[in-house]
Amino acid sequence: MTHAVKYHPGIPLLEQYVEGTLEADVALAVSAHIDLCPHCQQLCLDLSAEQGLMLEKSAPAAELDATDLDQMLADIMAQPQWNGRELNTQPQGPVQVQLKDKTFTVPRALARLVEQQTKWTQLGSIANAKLPAGDKRHVSLLYIDKDTAIPQHTHKGLEITLVLSGRIVDEKGSYGVGDILINTPDDTHTPRTLPDEDCLCLSVLSAPLQFNKGITRLLNPLQHLFY
Ligand SMILES: [Zn+2]
Incomplete structure (x- = not known):
């Protein structure tokens, strides 16, 4: 379905x-x-x-x-x-991304980038693979394991998140496959995954995330993971 x-x-x-x-x-x-x-x-x-x-x-x-x-x-x-x-240069048909024992299908529009590079950096239950697309912004695939919250943050710039697999929930809504979230410096949110389902997203960021709570020393690596 x-x-x-x-x-x-x-x-x-x-x-x-x-x-x-x-x-x-x-x-x-x-x-x-x-x-x-x-x-x-x-x-x-x-x-x-x-x-x-x-x-x-x-x-x-x-x-x-x-x-x-x-x-x-x-x-x-x-x-x-x-x-x-x-x-026109995109390959035809579905394109798959591997992360450990998981396989995700990604939209054709991302095929060329994903085939060039999907090198994952993992930090706890979050993993990120930067895609060689960044013009002015950082483009990456973002994997979030089930039952995981990204600490509350604001955005110094534009944050675009497109859900490719699974679901993300934040203070404003619940986002499934194909849903696109556009956050600006006015928006603060705490995205999390569902207790029983992991999630893969495309993330486009024009500036690092700004975490609002928690210990900076611990959040710094997280900030680098995203940006
Ligand atoms: Zn649409």
Whole structure:
């Protein structure tokens, strides 16, 4: 049974994604979400068609006739992927990530990165594999074992978390596969996994996490694990 995605990137981010104006590492998270979310797949198709129409309106009337418009829309709708520039080099089919005795399937959008590197660094019940994507931000796979809480933290920058397997719960909600959490410096939260289910996420961070409670000496290694 597929889990219904509840938390989406929202129209402004999808618009920028379709326009190709989103920064690469944010686009990566959005793209991976779209792979998991039929709702946003449809929105992207609609937005692409709308942008085609807007191009048509802004072009000199003499240069485009109805046939051109039909062709333009046909071209857009025929695009096999949402962002050809980024995704054409991706391998086809599901891609798997290994961590100890566990195997996770990750979205196609992450395939190329995951195949380049999944070297895990483990700290207690949390493990992190940095992906060679970082443009301005740190992109990593984050594994959290069952029944584990990440100490309460705020964000000095943008934190995007996309759930790839399992579930995360924080003060504001419960997030399953495909759900995307976007936290800004205004947000404080304490994410945790369920008592009986571990979790794999994609994490995109523009600045280190700022832990609010606990002993700095103990939390420092954790901070380095994430960023
Ligand atoms: Zn969505």
